[in-house]
Amino acid sequence: MSLAILSFFMLSLLAVVSKPNAGEAAGDNCPFTRHIMENIGGVLDYGSRVGKEQKVAMKMAVEDFARSSCSKQLVLQLEDSRGDSAKAASSTQIFVANNRPPYVITAAIELVSSKAKAIVGTMTAQETGSLSKIDRNIKDIPIVSLTSPAITPPSIAHQLPYFLQMSDHITLHIQCIAAIVGQFKWRKVTVIYESKNSFSAYSGILALLSDMLKAVNTDIEHHSTLPSMPFLSNPEVLIEQELINLRSRSNRVFIVILSSLEMAVLLFEKAKLLGMMERGYVWIVTDEIASLLDSVDSSVVKNMQGVIGFRTGFVHTSKPFKRFRSRFRSEYRSEYPEEEEYCNPSIFALRAYDATWAIAQAMKKSPGDISSEKLSKGILSSKFRGLSGVIRFKNNFLSQLPSFHIINVVGNSYREMAVWSPELGFLKNQEKDNGVNASSSLEDWGSIYWPGGKRNVPKGWVISETDKPLKIGIPASGAFHQFVRMCFDQANNRTCATGFSINVFEATVKRLPYNLHFVFVPFNGTYDEMVEQVYHKDLDAAVGDFSIEPGRFQFAEFSQPYIDSRLIMIVIGKSAKSKITWMLKTFTTRLWLLMAAMHMFIGCLVWIIERGNNNEFEGIGAMLWFSVTIIFYAQGQPLRNNLARVVVAPWLFAILVITATFTANLSSRMTVSRLEPSVLDIETLMKTNAPVGCNGNSFVVRYLTNVLHFKPENIRKFYSESDYLEAFETGDIKAAFLVEPHAKVFLGKYCEGYTRAEPTFQLGGFGFVFPKGSPLVLDMSEAILKVVESGEMQQLEEMLASSNCSSKALRDNTSLDLKPFAGLFILSGSSSAFGFLVAILRMGSNLQILSYIQTLLTKRRIWRWARIHLSRENSTVPKTNDHVQTSTSVELANFAH
CATH class of the missing domain: 3.40.50.2300 (Response regulator)
Structure with a gap:
């Protein structure tokens, strides 16, 4: 046990003694390790700022690796591409990290003629591919490209399996x-x-x-x-x-x-x-x-x-970056003293350092000589946090977004x-x-x-004085010349145009923040063909009565609509007298009911007021009789009460006005003829296969066929306003489909014989046509809104809507509603409410109304029923009046009888 502890202590001591100090070469601290020299090549542009930073950073990476490795030593061989990586100069600089004994320099010189294990630099995939055709060995060497951004065409990527890019795609x-x-x-x-x-x-x-x-x-x-x-x-x-x-x-x-x-x-x-x-x-x-x-x-x-x-x-606040930046500034000042004031490392210097370090670490993992394939796999498997961010490769690119x-x-x-x-x-x-x-x-x-x-976002374009005037196409053969009419300016010897659409365009151009130079170019063809000319850039824009519809958006863009539009069906109008049976249609149902209610209310009120002074007003019959006398201005009982006169006077005035209006409206309905559509709806046209007409130059032909499903053989195409009249008169068509602005012009001229029929179909309105992506679209749309807000658009529309039959305008024969008489009803109702309130207060104080209500209810047997019902509910209450009990029993029997 003691022997094991002693062995562990000796090994720990040996590790501490052999650990290299900061700034000291690894070769001085690994006396028992045999150094293996590995050559790394570099191709940089010494004349560029990026190349200078990369050169300093790669040297620093080799130095740092030398301090951390005891097994291998790197020799960095750099070549100046002079701005063209594919034509790298033959001059070579040798930098040995430890810069120690002379034999290291000798060994490095010997490595110049040998192949480098890896190359770092600004060689692109295209350039590397070209070099590989000259020297096939180049594609077998791992190459880490520092070119930013990374560009690798798919056709070349498979030819260079060891080509990696230390940059973003x-x-x-x-x-x-x-x-x-x-x-x-x-x-x-x-x-x-x-x-x-x-x-x-x-x-x-x-x-x-x-x-x-x-x-x-x-x-x-x-x-x-x-x-x-x-x-x-x-x-x-x-x-x-x-x-x-x-x-x-x-x-x-x-x-x-x-x-x-x-x-x-x-x-x-x-x-x-x-x-x-x-x-x-x-x-x-x-x-x-x-x-x-x-x-x-x-x-x-x-x-x-x-x-x-x-x-x-990248992270500027990390400690490794701050240490690197301090060292980089010192190294850069030493290498390029003329630029010492501006020597902060960029992302390109950081990536050069990380690329060199990734190669060095991959070499370090192999104890002996390493092959290109193993070195490439070692680099691709790199996973560490470098100075530029997380270093990890995927498909030979940096995987970190x-x-x-x-x-x-x-x-x-x-x-x-x-x-x-x-x-x-x-x-x-x-x-x-x-x-x-x-x-x-x-x-x-x-x-x-x-x-x-300038603080506001620039528009990004201007009308240059050297630009040619915009060619604005206008329809030369429009069906309705009120919108676009061609003319010739003899004074200036040029084509001019007038009409509603032209006036709107010129008013819009005046509100642009710049001068728009343009010329009108007449176009003989359909509106769809003109839109295609704008698409092919033969025309710079198109102005006229162009409907904004989905089929045209694949070719051009449209401005904000300057007038709304719907598809209108125009048919021959037939004269018809008003069919009056009970004359009730003169007023609306609501007005009739309100007048009847007011009659009844005022009659009741006058009866209540007069009852105190005249006993002849008895019962509901008297009340109704008095109400009738008011309606027919009869000489009924004279009003003796001033309050009753106050209530009746406003109502008589209202009756007088309403009667006069009733007479006038009834006369109009019985004498003035109205135009009714000869064809009521589209279903009738389709069931009878009736022919219909439309503008042959517009999209309406396509709309009738694709949307409304008319048979193509039943559609007649016309190209002028007079064609519609002739076709109606000869019976060639039963209906014409026009966009709403055109329909207003047509009906304004021929209001006596033609009218519109239901239904109508909402469209996109009229707009100006521009090429896709034209910056004029937004500016013109904004200017159109300014024309609308100024009121000028409304004035132009009023000029367009002027007709020849304004003196013969058709009357509106709809029934009269309450609105014209609202003031009269309010006046009469207010006086009646006032009279009713006064009558209630008077009669209530004398208990007259209460006794009358009791008498009325007794006559109708309601009072007796109520007393019996109440007596049942209060049967537990002691009866003190025998006469009342007997009377109640008799009344109950009579009520049951």
């Missing part, structure tokens, strides 16, 4: 771009990219971006390709000329993707000089630029005021506005401890500083 970056554009609802964008790292070879990126933007109703209007900086002899002139070309276009939303920091610095410098960083412009940068804003000087940030973008998020921080460049730095996640979208913040996320709307982003200092 391009799809995630494009999704974030589309989310930002969709958040602000810009309809057109211009894409600017640097043709480097075989972007031009992978044209699918642009197509992928286009598809993602279409999902948020945005199109790529133009894309500009800039050659890679190392291959430009005079990049300033080329960039300036390209920006001048972009400035002449209408679109003002620019997305800079897959660009080096050096290209972006020059691009924004020229953009500011050309006035393209002023109000109305929008600039969006992606991760490869936004993640390096901590590494640029103030002059660069000054040129980028108002730019928005996104950068890959990133979170992109949305930034806005303002002042001397930038402000983080929101976080975007591929799973959750925009987030206001992220609680990394418990994973709680707060959803973010555009309002939560706070005030955004746009180029030029």
Whole structure:
């Protein structure tokens, strides 16, 4: 037992003695271990900021591995790609981590001619695939690409089984771009990219971006390709000329993707000089630029005021990162003293460190020489928390989904506005401890500083002075010229147009926040064909009496409807006299009943009032008689009570007015002829196979066939207003189907012979036609609402509805309701209520009404029945009056009899 304890103590002591100190090479602390030298190659761009950071970070990773490993030692061989990874220069730098005895350098020089175990750098999958065709051994070496974002076409992925990417896939970056554009609802964008790292070879990126933007109703209007900086002899002139070309276009939303920091610095410098960083412009940068804003000087940030973008998020507050940042600054200042002021590590430096560390750890797991296959599997099986986040691979990519921080460049730095996640979208913040996320709307982003200092979201486009006038198509052969009529302006020698739709369009254009240059182009064809011309960009828009209907949305977009519309059935009207039997239809049933009730009430009230002064008013018969005398103005008993006169006078006045109205309305019904539909409904037309007419240029033909199910052979197509009249007169059609604005014009002219029939069918109204994604749609819709709110639209509609038969307008022969006489009834009812209240108070005080009610109930035997019923319920009460008991018994017998 004591021997075991002693052995354990000796082993523990040996472990403590052999543990390396911080900053001390492993070779000095592992005297009994034989070091195995492993070569790691690196291909970096020494001329770029990213390449410089990656070079320093990889050296630091090799140093840290040397301190932790007693079995293997790494030799880092770096090559400068000079901006093109596929053409890496032959110059080689050798860095041995421990930098100790000379034999280590000798061993490293010998490894230069040998194959490296793994390669880390900015080689893309396309470039690696090309090199593998020259040297087949290249595809057998594990390659960890630091290119961000990761681009691996499916056609190449299977050819490189050991090709890994220490970055996020391009799809995630494009999704974030589309989310930002969709958040602000810009309809057109211009894409600017640097043709480097075989972007031009992978044209699918642009197509992928286009598809993602279409999902948020945005199109790529133009894309500009800039050659890679190392291959430009005079990049300033080329960039300036390209920006001048972009400035002449209408679109003002620019997305800079897959660009080096050096290209972006020059691009924004020229953009500011050309006035393209002023109000109305929008600039969006992606991760490869936004993640390096901590590494640029103030002059660069000054040129980028108002730019928005996104950068890959990582934990800035962890202790490992803080220790790394402190060491990185020291190493970077030592390596590049001219840039010592701006030496904060970016996400690209962190990933270079993590990639080197992942390779080193995979080598460490193998005690001897490791094969490429085992090394690749070891790297793929890596699972650790690195400086850039959780390092874990899936399908040769990082499996951990990133979170992109949305930034806005303002002042001397930038402000983080929101976080975007591929799973959750925009987030206001992220609680990394418990994973709680707060959803973010555009309002939560706070005030955004746009180029030029404007706080409101830019529209993203303008009408440029160099743009050609918009070609606005108008129907040259519309059936109703009140909406669009062609004319020719001889003074200016150009085509002009008038009509309701044209007037609305011109009123709307005046309310746009910019001048819209356009010319009217007559179009001879159907309305659907004109919509297709807008779809094919032969026309920039179309204006006229275009109905908004679902079949046209696959070709174009429509503005807000400027007039509502329904489908109306017009038929010949037949004259008909009012059929009056009892003349009761003159008033509504409610009015008749109310008058009868008022008669009865006032008669009862007058009878009650007069009873005290005139004994001739006896019983219900007298009450009814008096009510009748009021109705027929008879000379009944004279009213002796002033209160009765107060009650009767307002009612007599109401009767006089109602009688006069009754006479007038009855005369109208008996003498004025009305138009009734000759065909009552659609079912009648379909059962009799009656022919119907419609506008042959409109969608109504399709609506009658597909929706209302008319037989095509029963549909007649007409192309002018007069065609309908001739067809009705000759009996060629029994009904015509017109949209409501057209129907109003037709009936306004021919109201004597035609009328509408039921039912009607709701449609989408009239609107202006624009190409899909046109930014004019929202602006014109907003302007239409302003025309409506100003009242100008109503004035234009009144001009449209003017007719030739306004003097012969048909009367409304509906029955009169209570509403016209409400005041009279209120007056008479108030006086009657007042009289009733006074009569009750008078009669109640004299107990006259109580005695009368008792007498009336006794005559009807109700009083006796009530007394008998009460006596039964109160049989337990002692009777003190024998006479009352006897009387009750007699009354009960008489009642039973």
